[in-house]
Amino acid sequence: MSLPRLAIDGLWFREPSGRRVLLRGVNLGGDTKIPVTPDQRTHLPADFSDHRTVSFVGRPFPLDEANVHFARLRHWGFNCLRLLTTWEAVEHAGPGEYDTDYLDYLGEITRLAGEYGLYVFIDFHQDAWSRMSGGDGAPGWTFEAVGLDFTKFKESGAAHVMQHKYDAAKGGRQDAYPQMTWSTNYRMPGNAIMWTLFFAGDAFAPDFRIEGMSAQDYLQSRYLGAMAAVAERVKDMHHVLGFDTLNEPSLGWIGKPLTYQHTKRSPDHPERVAPGPAWSVLDGLLVAQGRMRSVPYVVYDPGINKMVVARTDTMNAGGVRIWREGAVDPFAAAYDGAPREDFFTHVNGRAVDAEADFMVPFFNRVADTIRRIRKDWLVFAEMDPFKTFQGASFPPGCPPDMVNASHWYDIVTLGTKTFRGKEAVGRSYVGQLSRYKSMSEAMPGGAVPALIGEFGIPFDLDDGAAYKAWAEGDRSADPWRKHTEALTLMYDALDELLLHSTHWNYTASNRNDLAIGDGWNQEDLSLYSADQAVPDGGLDSGGRALDGFVRPYVQVWAGRPIAQQFDTATGAFRAELTVEMGIGEIEIFAPARVYPGGPTIVLEGPAKATYDAGAQLVRVVPKADALVVIHLSRANPA
Helix, strand or coil: CCCCEEEECCCCCCCCCCEECCCCEEECCCHHCCCEEEECCCCCCCCCCCCCCCCCCCCCHHHHHHHHHHHHHCCCCCCEEEEEEEEEHCCCCCCCCCCHHHHHHHHHHHHHHEEEECEEEEEEECCCCCCCHHHCCCCCHHHHHHCCCCCHHHHCCCCCHHHHHHHCCCCCCCCCEEEHHHHHHHHHHHHHHHHHHHHHHHHHHHCCCCEEEEEHHHHHHHHHHHHHHHHHHHCCCCCCCEEEEECCCCCCCCCCCCCCCCCCCCCCCCCCCCCCEEHHHHHHHHHHCCCCCEEEEEEEECCCCCEEEEEEEEEECCCCCCCCCCCCCCCHHHCCCCCCCCCCCCCCEEECCHHHHHHHHHHHHHHHHHHHCCCCCEECCCCCCCHCCCCCCCCCCCCCCEECCCCCCCCHHHHHCCCCCCCCHHHHHHHHHHHHHHHHHHHCCCCCCEEEECCCCCHHHHHHHCCCHHHCCCCCCHHHHHHHHHHHHHHHHHHHHEEEEEEEEECCEEEECCCCCCCCCCCCCCCCCCHHHCCCCCCCCCEECHHCCCCCCEEECCCEEEEEEEEECCCCCEEEEECCCCCCCCEEEECCCCCCEEEEEEEECCEEEEECCCCCEEEEEHHHHHHHEEEECCCCCC
């Protein structure tokens, strides 16, 4: 299928004809963070000694399974993919050694997506820097390059790694690795050292060199080289819109005072208090050097609705140094002699601005890298998500043709894996997402599209209650009632604000298993599970809570969009726009799941409509420049 090339027009993506396109897509996929061979899903023990010889060929799925997965995603109404890869997948063998088999595979997956009418932007994904430091993303040799020994992270407590802490034989939930605790790694030295060097090595370690280059230039150049290798494979595919800058980047220690442990909010430190160990920068620096430190551990107290210090943990009681033999700590000047409280907050007496000083130059390096290969590629930009949640906006100086691809989650539902739905929750979603739209509208240089790059829900709510019901033979919608309600509220908010989005996520290998889920750190947010796929079950087979996200929406607007709303209970859909004649027809996804036999269509304004059952599309041909309102309803309401 040949797709028209899209460009940016304010908050919208626009075809050459002038029609505006609403991108509604999915992240593909959650298990792309981990190798296929050997099987290193995070519930299984690993020492990562084979990190240079792994293979990611087959993530997100084998080529011979691609057709059915892409057909399913189109059947569910998605028109876009945030296609995941990782730096490790491309360059795991060593600096400049690209895995050509994987690049061939990824190129073919990207090509096939276009044949199914799916736009693609490619996301170089990471969480907590690398698999060796509790997440995914960067190759293991990056630690070696800066002088760190990741094999010492476990003994020293420098990283919180599921593969080191989880008992696969026991399964289920375990106190040794509490659910959704992987993000605590960002505060630990195994992560913070790498992120600080990656974004600000020139500022805070100007004399530190790797192969004659500054650490910042070395790491960023290698990362961008891997991105360029992928870009070369997909440069002739017109459905590829561009590249994400880097998934959920961390700022490491940039802007943080040396000795402060964040256990409560204050006027000087208004940021959210996160559960887990409240490391100071100095704690991390000294643990890395093999020193023992006492660190407060923060938990949420529901009785007073506050974060409180529950205990104090001793870190690195064994005195294990994580620097390799002969390696020099590039930040030693921060604590040698009198501790320098402002070491990471000021440069030459000036307070640093993390986003303006470090993120914006990085965005421009990404733009320069990909646009040397194809000039019309878009940059899907992300800042540190914790800063974005707190209201940070993109500063001036960002590259042109940029998309605000920030992420949004219902943090309570994500963190507790429970959902307490009510109307007020839906209004809070609209309020929260409105900030992302306002951010895009207020961009220096003019409005840009707001595409929520990630959002979604855990499917293992209430300790996997739906999985137990499924295993016991319940094939009704009832086990998925909470999931459906949560998703409905999220998509209602996206509709109200007319936001673009890519849902997190679709994982072909997902299991209905509390130990495994999407295969990574007990996350389980996939819209599909292999355990729920049944033989000859059709394209809906394997889908979870389908009624929460398989719903009508306007994919292509022949004019200026005004509004769209959908009532899940009744099937009533309404869309309103001001038509611009001569640019084509309006296209509305109208799924057979919602409208068996096709919808009843009522038009207000000069237009004519038809329904294409095969494509599940209502096509509306305008007859004049005018306000047009389109109503869809069930032909035979229940």
